Amino acid sequence: MKPRVENPNAAPARRVLVLGGGFAAYRFVRELGTGDYEATLASPRNHFLFTPLLPSTTVGTLEFRSILEPLRGQDTAEFQLAAAAVLDRERKIVSCVSPLDGRKTDLPYDDLLIAVGAVPGTFGIPGVAEHALFLKEIQDARRIRRRVLDCLERASWPGLEREERMRLLTFVVVGGGPTGVEFAAELHDFLMKDLADAYPGIASRARIILLEAGPSLLGAFDRTLADYTSRRFRRARIEVRTQAKVVKVGPEHLDLQEGGAVPFGLLVWATGNAPTAFVKNLSLAKDAQGRLIVGPDLRVKGEEFIYALGDCSVLEGNPLPGTAQVAEQQGLYLAKAFRARAKGKPVPMFTYKNMGMLAYVGGHRAIADLPSVKGSGFFTFLFWRSVYLTKLVSFRNKLLVFFDWFKATFLGRDLSRI
């Protein structure tokens, strides 16, 4: 952080405490500028994760570090590796805990931004937390990558019973939203190409089963694009089962509401978001899903100095999707609003500009649901890649991602079990 030039006559800068390190928080601190505020960014992880490309890291299309940006070293904000635990509105402090050794510290604020995101929702379904893998953080992707290779190695063991081999080679994805679909697509690419070469006679027996409780995949996308994806998956022999609600999960099989059990070697749970423990414990205005209700200036309802943005918040009267795009636009808006306020200029209200949605559906094909046009296929895949290459923050990561794509296409994905 750059040292500030002290002016003894100036009013002390307002202290802005930003909780979180995702799209909303990261964009806010990058756009805040220096001089007007004394900002602190507190997050239990020291990196920003470019989540739209996270599914690609589960199979090695991209390497983990290619989509991470360090949170430390911003010109605009001090960084504290800390998880928010308790908010004291009277004293205007947030008690935080070190994720390393549990030490506690109090961080003061004049303005508080809550941008702590969400955690994977399990809806209290028994066994999910114990036996499923999630796809939210980079550690999750690492676990999945290792588990896929573990299953292939175990299935290659000589003399293994057929039934056990088939269980190990059954990869189940629960949730037919974009996370589940993109992961299933990446896993299929991995199986068909790299694993088929490395595990001849084994990888070809693997099954991918996608279970969706609702009537179709990709409920938030245009119908024609969702149907295109279902057709592509069917052709690729990814088994899509709709109206298939998972009600219980064991170590080696899961139960469906309609009856019947599905054995699995790997289970990835992608059924959407739930509030973090910190947000759950806040006595602030929330909706039925536990998200903080904010007004059009992103202030939490009934609060003067507390703002919420990104996945942990919901705009009153106009709920927006829990996407990176919304979070990023809110971070940018709030930084501009803070800068305007410091200059004594009028502060506009937040307006969301829908830029559309994209998803990778495997085999070098993608879908694009844009406000003006709907697209699918190979050229949409090139568009998908170019959009994300542009959106990645640093030049370093753009370069790394570009080379990872080149490497995966022409030299294959890395199969080391580390």
Ligand code: NAI
């Ligand atoms: P989601 O909420 O979009 O989809 C979850 C799916 O799981 C739903 O279709 C639901 O019916 C199903 N489900 C829930 N419980 C179930 C059960 N017990 N058994 C079977 N199925 C069950 O969640 P997702 O995909 O994690 O996305 C979260 C948010 O992030 C969404 O707003 C999404 O639009 C956004 N996102 C957007 C991406 C993109 O635009 N490319 C990529 C990833 C996420």
